[in-house]
Amino acid sequence: MSNDRSARHGHETRSPPAGRSSAEPTVLYVDGDEGRRETETTRLAAALDPVAVRAAESGAALGESLAAADCVVSRYELPDTDGIALSERVRDRAPGLPFVLAVGDGSERLASEATAAGVTDYVPVDGIPSERLVDRVAAALAERRRLSTRDGIENAVEHAADAILLTDIEGTIEYVNPAFEELTGFSRSEAVGRTPRILKSGAQDEGYYQELWATILDGNVWEEEVVNETKSGEEYVAHQTIAPVTDADGELEQFVGIQRDVTRRCLLEEQIERSAETLERLYAEVADETTDLQSKIESLLDIGATHLDYPLGYLTRIDDDTQRIIAAVGDHDAIQPGATDPIERTYCRRTVTSDEPTIVSDAPREGWADDPAFEHFGLRCYVGARIVINGEVFGTLCFGGEEPREELVLEAQQSTVKTLATWLGSELERHRYEARLERQNTQLERFASVASHDLRNPLNVASGHLEMARETGADEHFEAVAENHDRMATIIDDVLTLARQGTFVETTEPVSLQSIATECWEGVETEGAELVVDGETTIQADAGKLRHVFENLFRNALEHGTTADTDHAGEGLTVTVGPTDGGFYVADDGPGIPPADREHVFDHGYSGSDGTGFGLAIVDSIADAHGWSVHVTESRSGGARFEFVVDGTGHADGDSPTAATIEWLRSSLDEL
Template sequence: MTEPIRVVHIDDEPDFARLVAANLERENDQLTVQAATSVEKGLDQVDDETDCIVSDYQLGDGTGLEVLEAARKEFPGIPVILFTDTGSEEVASRAISADVTDYLIKGIVTEQYGLLATKIVSTVEQRRTAQRATQVEQYLHELSEQANDVLYIFEGDWSDVLFINSAYETVFEQPVDMVRNNPTNFVEAIHPDDRERMWMAMERVSEGQFVQTDYRIDTAGSDEKWVESHAKPVIVDGKVARIVGYTRDISDRKAQMQELERINNQLDRFASVVAHDLRNPWNVAHGYLEIAQSRENSQELEEVSNALMRMDQIITNMLELAKMGAKVSDFEPISLPDLLETCWNSIAQSEATLDIETDVTIYGDGTRLAQVFENLFRNAIEHGSADVTITVGLLEDRAGLFVKDDGPGILPSKRQTALEWGRTTSETGTGFGLPIVQEIVEAHGWNLQITTASNGGARFDISGVEFADRGLR
C-alpha cells in the first residue's frame, strides 16, 4: 500500500483553494489536501505531519517565498511548490534562488491538476527515500561503531578506503585517518614477518578470491597481538569493484590454542613415558606368566593373566586419551559396513552377534571412529550376556546412527555417570570406554545420547553425522 501524503495548499482566493484541494485528491488518492487562504493560516496548518506545501506566489498577506522561508525555519527541507499565475522571469529567478522545490504556472488550471499531483507525489517520495537512506546510514554507523571488529570497504584495487569504523584504531593501534589518507597504511601496522604474506593475500582478493588469514600486529608492547581478517571481493560486470570484510582481534583465542597445544603435547609426552615405563615391566611379567602357564594351569595364574590384560587395556586407553582433545579436521568418506566389520573382527566376540541394518558412507576420521565402535561393542559384550546381539542402523530422522544391544541397558539415573572417566560396573572394565566414545563423537562435531532400546537394552544415538549421500543427512 502507498503511504498517504498530507499537503497544505495556500491561495488567497477561497473558492480556488478549495477547488485545487478537491481536484488534487481526485487525481491521486494518496493525497490529503488542506486549503488555506493566507500565509498566516497556511503556516498554522503546517506541522510535523505535513509532507508538502503548495503555495501561490502573490498572497494577500505576503508571498510564497515568505511561506517557504518561514516553513523551512521550523521544518528544514520540507518541499515547497509554487503554483502561481505569476510567471515572470524575475519571480522564477527569486524562486530558484530561494531553493523552491518546484515551480508550476497555473495556465489552464484544469490541465495542470494531474501534473501538479505528479510533482507533489514525486517530490515527497524522493524526500522520503532520502530520509530513509539517511536513517539507514545512521543506523549502520551506530551499529559499526558498537562493533569490536574492524569493518571495512575498499576499492577493488585497494586504492581507496570507502568505509572503515573506529575499531581500526584499537585493533591496528594507529589513527584511522592514516588509512583514510593512504589506504594501504594498515600493512605498516602488521608485524614485518607477516607483511609479505598479507600483500599476497590482498592480491588474491583483488583477483576475485575470498581470503581468510591471520597475522600479527606490530605492537609497541611486549604482548603478542594476533588478528584474523576476512576479505571478500564484490564482483560487478565480471570485475572486482569493491572489497568488503572485517578484522578481529584473536589474541585470546591464539593464546588459548597455544596453551591447549602445549598441554596436549605435554599430555602426549606424559602418556607415552608412562606407557613406555609400564610396557617394560608388563612385558616381563607377561613373559614369565607364559613360562609359568606352560608348566601348569591354575586359577591363580588365570587371575594374573586377567590382571595383565586389564593393565594392557589401561595402557592402550592412556595413549588414546592423549589424542582426545583434538578436533577432527580431515574428514574422509568411510564405508560404514566395512568399518563395522573391521571393528567387530578386532575384538573378542565370544558368542555375540553384530547386525548391520544400513549400507551408507559417512564422513569422518576412520581411525578414531574405529575406537568409537570397538568401545561400544566391548561395552555391550562386557555388560550383556555372552550371546548379546548388537545392532547398528540409521536414526528415524536419518540424521545420524544408533548402536543398540539386547542387554540389560543403562538406567536413566546412571547414564550421566556412565560417561565419567573411571566409572564402570564391570570387573574387567577400566571406565574409559564410553568417555572415549563421547570425546571422539564431539571431536567430530556430533552429539551422543544414551537412551533405551525398544527391547530394554542400551542404545547410543549419534546425531549430526554427515553422509556421502546428502539426502541422508
C-alpha cells in the first residue's frame, strides 16, 4: 500500500506484534463411538497444543458448547444424524464457525454434498487422527483468528473520526470506514478493490516507493503529510500513517492506512505566518518617523493586501451616512480614492458597529446575495476593522476580493487586521495632534505679528495725539485718540474671532445654504444692497463658524462694492449665493479683485480699504478648519466670486488625486 507524499515529516517506529488471545482456542469433537472419541480427542489436543479439545457423542449433546467453540470436528456417522446435517444446524446457530467433516469411507458424492452444505473442509480418515486432519483443523483455527482479528479491526474503526482503510499485502483496498467516505467522496463500493492511488497524491519516483515498502514490510510505521484529491477533485492535506497488521503468529496480513484531515490546521499555520510577515514588513517600512502619512497609508494597504493575499485593500472615512474611500490599492472601479457611497450599501456598515473585525468568507452563501453591498461591490470575501480616534469612529480598514475564502483563514486574519487598524488610528491621531500643534504655532506667530505690527500702528498714532492734546488741549486730538482706540478694539475682536473660529471643527450638522445666507444677510448693515440666493443645497458644517464666513464675505462685498452710479459703498450692489457641483459660492457685481491681488486676499492684514485685514483671513481659516478649500475668481458681472469646495476634491493645481485625497484626510481629521 502506498500514498504519494507531498511533505514528509515521518518518523519510523517499530509496530508491536499482535498478542495471543488470553483464552485457549476450543475445538468440539463429535463422534458416536465412545472409544474412538476419547482416543482422538486426546490425540487432537496433543497435536494442536495449546488448543482445548472437548468431546460430544452427538449433535444434540453439543448444547451451549457452540457459543465458546472456535471449530467443530465431526464424524460423518452420528447416532442422531449425519455430519452434513449437523453442519447445517451449526451454521444456523453459529454462522462463520469453522466445521471440519471427517469421513472413514469417502466418496465423490459425499464430498460434493459436503461442499454444497458449506463445510469448511472435508477430510477422509482411516480411524486415527491423520496429519492431514490436524493440518486442516489448524488451518481452520488460523483462518478463524484472522477473520476475528479483521472483524475486530473493522468494528473498532467503523465509527472512528479519522479516515481509515485496510489493504491486503499487495496494496488493494479491502475496507474503508465511513470517515474515509466522507473525507474523500469515494463510497466503500467505489474504493474496495482499487488502490490508494485513487486519491491522486501526485507522482513520486521509484526510490520513494522502495523506501515506503521497505519500511512497512519491515514492521515499521510510515508517517507523512500528503496533499490528496477528493473524488470531486478538491485538494486536502492529510497527515497519513501506514502500518502493518500481523496475525497472532506475527505474520503480515494487511496494512492499515489512517488519514487525518489537517487542511484547516495548515491554513491556520500559513495565516499565522503571513500575519507575522505582515506586521514585520509593516514595521520595517513605516517605523521611520520621518515617513509622511501618505506613504505610511499606501505601504500599509500594499503590505496588508500582499501578505494577507487579497487583491484589494482600502481605507475609508465614515461621515454620518456616507462612506468615502480615502486610499486604495487594487483594480476595482468602485473602490478608488475619492469614491463615495451611502453607507447602507457598503460592507462597512456592519464593521463600524462592532469592536471586532467583520468577516465574510463567501457573501452569497452567507446571505449577501441580494444585499446592496454585494450587488454594488461584488466582493465575495471581506475582512474589515473600524478605526477609532479618541473614542470616535473615524472610518474602516478593509481587505477583500471577488473570490471566496476559507472562513478559518479570515478568522485567523481578524487579529492582524484589527492590529493594523489600531496602529493606523494611532498614526492618524498622532498626525492630527502634530497638525494641530503646527497650526497653533503658526497661529501664535500670526498673533505675535499682529501684536507687534497691527496694534502698534494705531497705538503709536493714539500716543502722538494724546501728547498733542496735553500740549494744546484741542478736541480733535482727543477724537483721534478715540478713533485709534476703536480701531485697536476692532483688530482685537477680529483676532479673537480668528483664534476662536478658525481653528478646528469638532462637530458638524446639515446646514441649509439658503437659510444661513438669508439669516446672515439680515444681521449685516446692507445699505441698499440686495441678496439673491440662486438655488438650494445642504452643507455639512459647523453652523456657528459658517455664519462668520457669510458675515465677513457680505461685509467685504459691501465695503468694496462701489457701483458705477453711486459713490456710496454697497449701494445698488447685488450679492449672489448659490450651490456648485462641489460646494457653494458667494459673488457680487462690484468692481472685483485684480488678478494680481487674488492670491493675497486671504493673508492676515491684507485690506483694500480701511478694514483690519482680518475678514478674509477668518474666512480662509474657517474653511480650512472644515477641510474645505476656497479661492477667489471673477464673477459673471466682473465682480468678486469666492468659491468653496467642500467635498475634498478642491486642491491646488498640480496635486495628484492621491495627494489630494491624503490632504483631504489631513484636514478631515480635524472634524473629530
